[in-house]
Amino acid sequence: MQLKQQRGQLIILSGPSGAGKGTVCQAAMAHSSSLKISISATTRAPRGEEKDGVEYFFLDEAEFEKKIEEGAFLEYAKVHDHYYGTPKAHVLQMLDEGMNVILEIDVQGAAQIKEKLGFGILIFIAPPSIEVLKERLVNRQTDSDAQIQLRMKNAMSELKQATQYDYVIVNNTVDQAVADLEAIIRAEQCRSQNNLEIIEEMLM
Amino acid sequence: MQLKQQRGQLIILSGPSGAGKGTVCQAAMAHSSSLKISISATTRAPRGEEKDGVEYFFLDEAEFEKKIEEGAFLEYAKVHDHYYGTPKAHVLQMLDEGMNVILEIDVQGAAQIKEKLGFGILIFIAPPSIEVLKERLVNRQTDSDAQIQLRMKNAMSELKQATQYDYVIVNNTVDQAVADLEAIIRAEQCRSQNNLEIIEEMLM
Structure with a gap:
């Protein structure tokens, strides 16, 4: 079966x-x-070898704030002038894929x-x-x-x-x-x- | 520790x-x-090589009915004229032993x-x-x-x-x-x- x-x-x-x-x-x-760890979004600049979609999703402040308004984050916070957040769609898509x-x-x-x-x-x-x-x-x-x-x-x-x-x-x-x-x-x-x-x- | x-x-x-x-x-x-399976009590006679406390706890009808009155069974039933029951004390003791x-x-x-x-x-x-x-x-x-x-x-x-x-x-x-x-x-x-x-x- x-x-x-x-x-x-x-x-x-x-x-x-x-x-x-x-x-x-x-x-x-x-x-x-x-088993996967969810990737966070952030407005801080990439450091060293960091790649978009690997360590973080890198967004500028306007993009990030637009996503906040759209309710696109499961949670977010501002730490040392930079936003960090958990993108809802990214998490739900991985779950749907099993x-x-x-x-x-x-x-x-x-x-x-x-x-x-x-x-x-x-x-x-x-x-x-x-x-x-x-x-x-x-x-x-x-x-x-x-x-x-x-x-x-x-x-x-x-x-x-x-x-x-x-x-x-x-x-x-x-x-x-x-x-x-x-x-x-x-x-x-x-x-x-x-x-x-x-x-x-x-x-x- | x-x-x-x-x-x-x-x-x-x-x-x-x-x-x-x-x-x-x-x-x-x-x-x-x-991991252990709980041993049932019964009033039916042992068959073949069956030993008390191994396959079943063998009780006579008076003993079994006394235990029913004492609330000593988690559940019991009469099937084909014989009682079968799950002795509460036996189960709780094994749980206490981990x-x-x-x-x-x-x-x-x-x-x-x-x-x-x-x-x-x-x-x-x-x-x-x-x-x-x-x-x-x-x-x-x-x-x-x-x-x-x-x-x-x-x-x-x-x-x-x-x-x-x-x-x-x-x-x-x-x-x-x-x-x-x-x-x-x-x-x-x-x-x-x-x-x-x-x-x-x-x-x-």
Whole structure:
């Protein structure tokens, strides 16, 4: 029997800086060709080798603001005088093609996007402990002590929101966290509301 | 960090005769030592090599009826003059030990058990198509034509209930169905309500 292509899953991912979101996503995408991270739009200029449609969709300010008016973004924000946004059409097209799409969004935006779209899997990536989180931030050697303190404070306030997510992946090891993410995507594809068609076909 | 042992998941499994519930469960248990099928109690006599506490818990009628009065069964039924029941204490003990416990229950009983306990993952195992289901029943060579017709009629009425389940596993192949079952168990362990303790510990 030929199975119809299922619509992809939208994965709305949050978690504190240092929890390992980026590493887990990269490792999961290396495993599965049907998993993609959504590309953001921005008004900042391309840096170095950055290409339009690869790292970002590069727009000028007038284009970006027109798209805001058209409701073309799932969410957007202005950071250091530049706009950043998640293009709705880009995300929906990948889902229609059967791709599972990861959206990395802060805790403020995540629930709003799920409400706006009416679907999406909310996943929070947590560190195994506060001590490990601090260790990871220190070992990066990219932040000053003051920056690390700020990140730790933000992490605590983000962790308070974790229970509002559908799932919490505790990132003990990358392999385990990737396996958790893959299991969640596979399980969500088995949700009964995602299998109504095949059941209805049998009952015809 | 030492993780606390998580409580096991209760998997309430239904599906038409011929959908492959038994085969999928046996294959999944062969993969994972933490997955167990709940043992039923019965008043029928042991057959052949059957041992108490292995195939069934063997009780006499007075013992069984006393347990009914005590509310010791999650569900029970009398079939051909013999009682069959699911002992609540046995199931809860395995869950406390961290085992994932499968309960094979008909569509009438499944939702009631979840409601009674307040937890449990409802999984429906469906055949890939009605044609494949009939083929499997015919190939078994254990049923008469009349019995197969009755089973097909029952299957249609059971399939109508599938959408009431949390998950539907379409059993195209045993390997795929086992992988789906394993993904569901793993994903459910990531549900945020199953990770409240670790989050609370970090916030202390």
